[in-house]
Amino acid sequence: MKAVVYHDKGDIRLEEVTDPTIDQPTDAIVRLTASAICGTDLHFVRGSFAGMEPGTILGHEGVGIVEQVGPLVRNFRPGDRVVIGSTIACGYCSYCRAGYFAQCDNANPHGKRSGTAFFGGPGPTGPWNGLQAEKARIPYAHIGMVKIPDSVTDDQAILVSDIFPTGYFGADLADIHEGSTVAVFGCGPVGQFVIASARLMGAGRIIAVDHHPDRLKMAQQQGAEVVNFDNEGPVQTIVEMTGGIGVDRAIDAVGVDAEHAHHHAAASDNLRTALDSAAHAVEPEVTDAGPHAYTPGDAPGQALDWAVQALAKAGTLSIIGVYPPTQREFPIGEAMNKNLTIKMGNCNHRKYIPHLLDLIASGVIDPLKVLTKTEPMGSVIAAYEAFDARRPGWLKVELKPGAD
Numbered sequence: 001m002k003a004v005v006y007h008d009k010g011d012i013r014l015e016e017v018t019d020p021t022i023d024q025p026t027d028a029i030v031r032l033t034a035s036a037i038c039g040t041d042l043h044f045v046r047g048s049f050a051g052m053e054p055g056t057i058l059g060h061e062g063v064g065i066v067e068q069v070g071p072l073v074r075n076f077r078p079g080d081r082v083v084i085g086s087t088i089a090c091g092y093c094s095y096c097r098a099g100y101f102a103q104c105d106n107a108n109p110h111g112k113r114s115g116t117a118f119f120g121g122p123g124p125t126g127p128w129n130g131l132q133a134e135k136a137r138i139p140y141a142h143i144g145m146v147k148i149p150d151s152v153t154d155d156q157a158i159l160v161s162d163i164f165p166t167g168y169f170g171a172d173l174a175d176i177h178e179g180s181t182v183a184v185f186g187c188g189p190v191g192q193f194v195i196a197s198a199r200l201m202g203a204g205r206i207i208a209v210d211h212h213p214d215r216l217k218m219a220q221q222q223g224a225e226v227v228n229f230d231n232e233g234p235v236q237t238i239v240e241m242t243g244g245i246g247v248d249r250a251i252d253a254v255g256v257d258a259e260h261a262h263h264h265a266a267a268s269d270n271l272r273t274a275l276d277s278a279a280h281a282v283e284p285e286v287t288d289a290g291p292h293a294y295t296p297g298d299a300p301g302q303a304l305d306w307a308v309q310a311l312a313k314a315g316t317l318s319i320i321g322v323y324p325p326t327q328r329e330f331p332i333g334e335a336m337n338k339n340l341t342i343k344m345g346n347c348n349h350r351k352y353i354p355h356l357l358d359l360i361a362s363g364v365i366d367p368l369k370v371l372t373k374t375e376p377m378g379s380v381i382a383a384y385e386a387f388d389a390r391r392p393g394w395l396k397v398e399l400k401p402g403a404d
């Protein structure tokens with residue numbers, strides 16, 4: 001089968017690999033009909049998250065058809081259409097039973113205290129082969145897969161694999177009530193779903209902070225009040241907008257998923273060559289080469305600083321932006337002296353997926369407004385590059401395995 005395989009920093013290849021097989025009685029084999037590229041994948045490819053092992057299949061978002069189930073998978077049969085949650089969890093340990101699927105005791109082979117396990121990640125997270133492939137082995141399939149209602153399309157369901165649940169998780173952690181005034185820092189795909197989720201939870205006002213005009217436009221279309229930090233100080237503006245009080249709730253949807261003014265330097269010759277030889281299906285224009293913040297290395301916690309400053313006294317901060325375990329900077333003094341509540345973590349995808357599928361099936365929300373590009377697998381390298389360059393319109397990239 002074909003899969004997107006990590007070889008080295010900046011060197012990923014679409015190549016032929018061996019088909020996966022059932023290894024454990026709780027496994028299933030799924031033939032993928034949709035996958036996607038996530039901002040996190042770019043960190044692995046650039047090397048800003050260390051530890052990727054050569055040979056690992058990338059990707060942690062997937063929708064497909066069950067081909068085969070192990071003897072202990074009793075809730076699925078071949079032919080079922082399923083979405084696969086990004087994080088891997090056993091479904092039977094005390095953490096899974098409490099809904100902390102991202103802190104499962106059993107999914108990470110390095111032990112109970114070794115962190116979140118997920119598809120297509122670095123060695124310390126498993127490594128588990130990912131979902132940018134024609135087929136995948138799904139461990140703990142009884143809990144890792146969720147049946148898709150007939151009325152929900154693949155294009156909708158792929159967004160429930162990772163980014164919609166992550167946005168919903170961010171809003172859930174923020175403890176949003178009817179009438180709450182909420183600020184969302186970062187309006188990428190996850191930030192857009194934080195905004196959508198805050199609306200679902202009854203937020204009174206949602207203030208969206210970013211500097212990409214296309215992202216701010218999308219936030220505004222969702223009903224958010226937008227702040228472009230290229231044009232104005234976001235903290236001062238938010239304080240003015242809220243009568244000098246600040247926001248009740250703030251969500252950091254940025255993390256180190258930050259802008260590289262020099263991201264092209266991160267792509268190696270291999271990736272450049274692969275791109276050059278691929279059809280130039282995307283426009284070459286790059287619009288975000290500005291000198292602004294969110295550059296890992298010199299301002300890794302900019303969004304966190306702004307969030308803490310923009311919060312009202314006794315407000316709540318939710319952190320879902322991804323930070324590496326080595327990150328240590330946080331404005332603890334200011335947060336403490338404002339009596340803030342701080343909640344954070346990796347998304348417990350499986351906790352939210354069934355509910356979000358129900359919301360889509362019932363027409364309460366259509367997540368497709370965030371998905372802007374669909375590419376056949378043959379263009380995957382070019383798609384990675386366009387996504388990495390944050391070209392306008394490349395907010396989220398879905399891949400169609402099996403289509404050339």
Ligand SMILES: [Zn+2]
Pocket residue numbers: 089090091092093094095096097103104105106107
């Ligand atoms: Zn577990």
